[in-house]
Amino acid sequence: MTIVAHLPQRALTLTEEESAAPPAMELTGRRRASPEERALSETIFREFHADPRYHEFVLGCLNCGECTTGCPAARFYDFSPREMLQIAETGDATTLWDALQEKIWACCQCYTCNMRCRFGNDIAGIISVMRELSVSHGVASTRKTLAPFGRSLTLLMTVGTQVSSDMIQPDFFRDWGPFATGSDRAWGVGADIMRRAIPSDVLQTTRSSWEVSVQTSLELFRIYEETGVLDMLRGLDPDLTEMLIDIIEERREEFEEARERFRTELEGMRGPVATFRG
Amino acid sequence: MLSANEIRKVVQERNQHQKGTGKKVVDVREEMERLEAAGEIVIHRIRPENRPVEVSTLFGWKKRIPTDRLWHHKSCGQCGNIPGYPSSLLWLMNETGRTYLNEPHQTSCTAWNYHGTATSNPVALAAVAARNFHRAYETGHFPLIHCGTSYGDYKEMRKLLVENATVRAKVRDVLGKMGRELVLPEEIVHYSEWVHVMAPEILARQKHTVEGIVATVHEPCHYYKMVPEDAVYDEAIYAGQRPAVPSGILMALGAKVADYSTWYDCCGFGFRHILSEREFSRSFANLRKIRPMVEEAHADVAITSDTGCVTTLDKSQWIGKAHGLPYMLPVLSDVQFAALAMGAHPYKIAQVHWHAASAEALMTKMGIDWKAAKAEFREYLQALKNGQAPELLHPAHGEIETYFAINKGQVLPDEAPAAPAGAGGRSR
Numbered sequence: 001m002t003i004v005a006h007l008p009q010r011a012l013t014l015t016e017e018e019s020a021a022p023p024a025m026e027l028t029g030r031r032r033a034s035p036e037e038r039a040l041s042e043t044i045f046r047e048f049h050a051d052p053r054y055h056e057f058v059l060g061c062l063n064c065g066e067c068t069t070g071c072p073a074a075r076f077y078d079f080s081p082r083e084m085l086q087i088a089e090t091g092d093a094t095t096l097w098d099a100l101q102e103k104i105w106a107c108c109q110c111y112t113c114n115m116r117c118r119f120g121n122d123i124a125g126i127i128s129v130m131r132e133l134s135v136s137h138g139v140a141s142t143r144k145t146l147a148p149f150g151r152s153l154t155l156l157m158t159v160g161t162q163v164s165s166d167m168i169q170p171d172f173f174r175d176w177g178p179f180a181t182g183s184d185r186a187w188g189v190g191a192d193i194m195r196r197a198i199p200s201d202v203l204q205t206t207r208s209s210w211e212v213s214v215q216t217s218l219e220l221f222r223i224y225e226e227t228g229v230l231d232m233l234r235g236l237d238p239d240l241t242e243m244l245i246d247i248i249e250e251r252r253e254e255f256e257e258a259r260e261r262f263r264t265e266l267e268g269m270r271g272p273v274a275t276f277r278g
Numbered sequence: 279m280l281s282a283n284e285i286r287k288v289v290q291e292r293n294q295h296q297k298g299t300g301k302k303v304v305d306v307r308e309e310m311e312r313l314e315a316a317g318e319i320v321i322h323r324i325r326p327e328n329r330p331v332e333v334s335t336l337f338g339w340k341k342r343i344p345t346d347r348l349w350h351h352k353s354c355g356q357c358g359n360i361p362g363y364p365s366s367l368l369w370l371m372n373e374t375g376r377t378y379l380n381e382p383h384q385t386s387c388t389a390w391n392y393h394g395t396a397t398s399n400p401v402a403l404a405a406v407a408a409r410n411f412h413r414a415y416e417t418g419h420f421p422l423i424h425c426g427t428s429y430g431d432y433k434e435m436r437k438l439l440v441e442n443a444t445v446r447a448k449v450r451d452v453l454g455k456m457g458r459e460l461v462l463p464e465e466i467v468h469y470s471e472w473v474h475v476m477a478p479e480i481l482a483r484q485k486h487t488v489e490g491i492v493a494t495v496h497e498p499c500h501y502y503k504m505v506p507e508d509a510v511y512d513e514a515i516y517a518g519q520r521p522a523v524p525s526g527i528l529m530a531l532g533a534k535v536a537d538y539s540t541w542y543d544c545c546g547f548g549f550r551h552i553l554s555e556r557e558f559s560r561s562f563a564n565l566r567k568i569r570p571m572v573e574e575a576h577a578d579v580a581i582t583s584d585t586g587c588v589t590t591l592d593k594s595q596w597i598g599k600a601h602g603l604p605y606m607l608p609v610l611s612d613v614q615f616a617a618l619a620m621g622a623h624p625y626k627i628a629q630v631h632w633h634a635a636s637a638e639a640l641m642t643k644m645g646i647d648w649k650a651a652k653a654e655f656r657e658y659l660q661a662l663k664n665g666q667a668p669e670l671l672h673p674a675h676g677e678i679e680t681y682f683a684i685n686k687g688q689v690l691p692d693e694a695p696a697a698p699a700g701a702g703g704r705s706r
């Protein structure tokens with residue numbers, strides 16, 4: 001599979017001003033929102049309440065704190081699912097905006113709060129709705145928080161897997177110790193040989209989690225195009241989005257060339273393999 | 279905390295508050311039948327050739343677990359850094375004579391990304407799920423989900439597609455553009471459920487005793503906290519108050535499954551945190567999971583059944599030394615543990631060398647001659663380096679599959695006789 005071989009190793013593109021700003025986790029309450037930010041906060045607030053999931057996820061609150069008692073993030077951050085639910089239920093545009101700057105990213109999405117809440121709120125779900133809005137509107141602190149995800153987003157958008165073994169490099173995962181990359185150094189052979197020692201051809205790649213056929217990756221990209229994911233990503237990083245489109249265009253050409261090359265083998269095939277055109 | 283009784287109450291109360299009607303919890307499978315009768319969806323049914331085994335779920339509903347002719351839905355994190363998890367599962371299927379497809383024609387569920395960065399939305403997630411469901415369907419193999427998060431996400435997406443006509447229409451439209459139709463599997467099946475029902479066959483092939491082994495179980499959050507109705511419970515395991523998987527197979531093999539106070543806590547993965555804020559992940563994993571497992575339960579091994587959980591609990595421990603937490607408790611998936619007990623090669627099959635916390639002391643306790651296996655593996659690596667072809671659990675895929683989602687004998691199940699020629703066996 002060649003699709004991931006040529007991917008540039010890059011982080012999301014940030015403006016100079018964004019690069020100079022402190023990361024999202026340090027922002028809250030430090031400065032007043034600008035007029036543009038206030039306008040954006042009003043828009044987000046409106047869209048938040050208009051989301052069809054809102055009334056399904058936010059059902060009311062007893063203020064009992066059961067959700068927070070079991071919350072892993074609450075043990076380590078200035079964060080509580082009760083507060084998040086109450087912001088969702090009764091907060092105004094400003095409190096919602098403040099929550100978007102930092103708190104929404106503390107949640108681990110473990111769903112423990114959901115299973116503790118006797119009102120049946122979907123707190124993890126409503127936090128996701130807040131996050132989605134923050135991404136699609138390109139909220140500056142969110143761009144900063146997600147800046148390290150450029151490589152994994154590229155992988156995800158082009159082949160649909162989150163990590164590859166060649167991403168788990170000692171430089172980025174020093175805290176995982178010397179055995180995090182298949183311990184190839186301990187065995188005296190390279191990473192490629194360690195992968196070849198995995199007894200399944202689809203798992204032997206270093207550039208993805210498994211080999212992904214071109215048709216499969218193009219189908220996935222079609223889903224992203226049709227369901228607004230590409231537009232969301234544009235809000236986060238327009239340059240990355242354009243680069244992804246270029247990669248996929250090349251893959252589409254390659255796919256059509258392959259169709260010509262394998263014409264005889266494909267004859268008589270039915271279903272998507274016969275009709276899909278990238 | 280989080281006993282089955284409590285979770286049942288929450289599910290019931292959520293339903294009441296949402297619908298405002300006091301309506302009882304609805305089995306999504308009944309709604310699926312109705313939608314299929316109306317021509318809205320196709321149900322990918324479990325067939326006799328899938329050799330299903332029946333188990334019970336949270337509300338006592340029956341769930342059929344297919345044990346044969348399976349389509350491996352791999353996990354996007356597992357294959358990159360803990361490949362012994364899928365390879366042990368493939369090996370176990372070969373040993374027990376089960377057939378499967380392990381294809382390059384699968385995307386991940388993309389839910390790690392969604393829960394980490396929110397750069398997706400429910401329609402996209404539902405379309406990704408439905409795309410993979412249809413791919414499994416057109417091969418005539420039933421999907422088997424390797425990852426706890428994919429399993430949770432696919433349960434959510436199946437429910438969403440059943441309950442929401444707008445999402446259903448949109449997804450059907452997107453699928454149509456790639457020549458696919460909306461197919462929902464009769465059951466969403468997690469691989470640990472397969473391991474659970476295969477216990478008699480695993481036991482019959484057990485080579486190493488695990489009787490002296492103390493195991494602590496980490497229950498993956500997305501297995502039982504997302505759409506909890508579908509999780510498997512068994513009165514014989516924790517009196518039916520905690521999920522039956524993956525504890526059941528450990529008990530069946532003869533290990534002592536020991537309790538610890540924070541069993542219900544997450545592992546610390548956090549989706550976003552594990553990649554960009556591991557200070558949280560490793561603190562949580564060490565302080566809230568590994569420490570109680572070792573200090574309260576004196577565990578020899580931690581067992582779990584999700585990609586992110588194995589990764590976080592295992593890889594977070596090395597740095598613990600710097601904080602006076604020098605545990606290095608081995609962390610394995612249930613299927614790696616079962617494969618080791620059945621005599622699988624620790625390095626070629628269980629691939630234990632990818633784990634940060636060494637499993638050597640555990641293997642010694644199990645009576646496994648890991649030193650000999652290690653020497654053999656070292657020679658094997660050199661042979662690979664010198665150009666020897668790798669040993670594979672299933673035949674390699676041809677070049678055409680680099681491009682096209684096909685396999686030999688591909689056939690839509692409803693048009694097929696019992697077993698399409700060439701699609702089964704250890705074919706892929």
Ligand code: SF4
Pocket residue numbers: 067070071072073074080081106107108109110111112113114123124
């Ligand atoms: S889903 Fe988020 S808010 Fe809820 S318990 Fe887990 S970390 Fe806390």
Ligand code: SF4
Pocket residue numbers: 060061062063064065066067068081082085116117118119120121123
């Ligand atoms: S558990 Fe539910 S009702 Fe209680 S504080 Fe949390 S959100 Fe409110």
